[in-house]
Amino acid sequence: MKTGRLLPRLSLNSQRSLMGFVFTCPFAIGFALFLLYPFVQSILFSFSELSLSPEGFTTSLVGLKNYHRVLFVDPRFRRVFVETIGGLLIDIPAVLMFSFFAATILNQKFKGRLLARIVFFLPVILGAEVFVQINQTEYMSQALGMASKGIVDMQQMKVIFGGTRATETVVEFLMDSINRIPQIIQASGIQILIFLAALQSIPASLYEAADVEGATGWESFWKITFPLMVPMFMVNIAYTVIDTFTSPSNRLMMYIKSSAWTGGGYGVSVAMAWFYFLALMLILGIAMAIVSRGVQYES
């Protein structure tokens, strides 16, 4: 090997270690420069006030002022924060269930399966972030009830079913969940992909054996498919939580971004981002703790 001659004599093992490091070092550099360094800076920024000039930027420490401002002065942050996180907590289980269900359907053989797969993965292609903004600013289409109309009309349903206040809240909750369906389907593309790939990796011999023993399709689904898919639920929970939380089109992300350039300034925006990051880590941790109890690994 040529490298062996260029370098001082190394054992084969350490040569391979070195090569491994060479292959992966771009990421090590990138992580240090574009993630770790800004990450540390952002901790610092959240405790300081920034001022920009053509010559550079300067920071001055202000203690907890930014955090105080985010929590007690900013008029909208708390509301947007709670609403966004609440919405995500409803969406995440729904996305998981839907994508698992869709993957099982797409895994079966039927006419037009290829077409169905093409359509189901279409949202991965069409998820342009700028569309979310357009849908929000388009008053005209809202007035016409075209672009942003839900599947069911909330007002009508309230009139039909909502006699008392209690039934009205129930109806409101149900309608709200139904109106989230398009959003949930839009967010499920990659998760369907992951489940589908996993479903295809289950050996057919397992099903054949179950069939010979007289198991129905329903039984072999719960006894074979589902247990083997539980680890994939972990992967997909992690992906869904991360994807929905870091998606630049969710309202809180937009609010954090807009307040950096217009509202409270850089420090306040970073402080908001930190609240958000902590909430993300907390929810991810809880979700993983719950699911990992149910995981049975092979072997």
Added chain:
Amino acid sequence: MRASVNLRASAAVGGIRTLLARRLFNPARLGGLTWATVRAVLVAGISFVVVFPLLVRMTLALRAVEDMMDLTVNWVPRNFTVVNFQIAMKHMGYLKSATITTAICSLLAAIEVAVCMMIGYGFARFSYPGSRFLFALVLLSLMVPPSVVMVPLFLNFRYFTVFGLLKEPGLNLIGTSWPLIMMALTGTAKKNGLFIYIVRQYFRGMAHELEEAAYVDGASPFRTFLSVMVPNAGPILMIVFLFSFVWHWNDLFYSDLFLRGITVLPLALQSLTERFAYSWSDPNIDGSHITLVSSAAMLLYIAPLLVLYGVLQRHFVESIEKTGIVG
């Protein structure tokens, strides 16, 4: 004439009757038939939900302004027109911005494919002290919301001193594609952690024999990677390229942050809708026109992606099965 119709009808009824009888008395078949029907309804329904916004935009983009006030027009426009597309193309500078966006996205996707393949291969086949920790950092890099590092990143690129090597004011890289290129080169651009992860899973699932043969023949690890591993990684290469291209195309967050002044498509579309939504300076455009023009603009925006997806879909859907992302 009537007789023959009757005959045919009765024959059809008889056929249906025997069919029903055969199916009805066979519970397994009946169950299968019911499930097939339910499945067809579900698939059709879900597909409709996916395609619905596209259909709405299409019918809006193709109609003239008069149709907006015409209550009898619901789905099919009465006055078909392509004028909305013309206005949208003119205001977005469509040809120019689409070309620029295609160039930037192809460049970034090509870099990311090369870099992520390399890094993923490194994690799949080599282990060295700290390699597991570094791989954990790959997964961590996915979890950091971009808004946490947004401000520092912006400032570092606004006053780019090569991390202390240049003198204080440094270079202003905002408004160039250098920030995105540098992040792509180091595998830290948008969702690159995911690419590294799936490439690693793919290479781990590949047999060792080929590589060993290459090593025995005296190939260096780089040579082995380039002439043995990469040619066998077609499906994953395509998935990474497609995802990377599409995600950069659809990205507003980083384009808005770093590419200010370059009219890439998302920014062009954003400024188009903002101009239409907040200024009424153009006398030729009235309120109801905004929706029509922005619908046309959105269709123009996704058209290249749809073409790309249409060309690649077959490979795409099949390669998911081959890649064994889950490994």
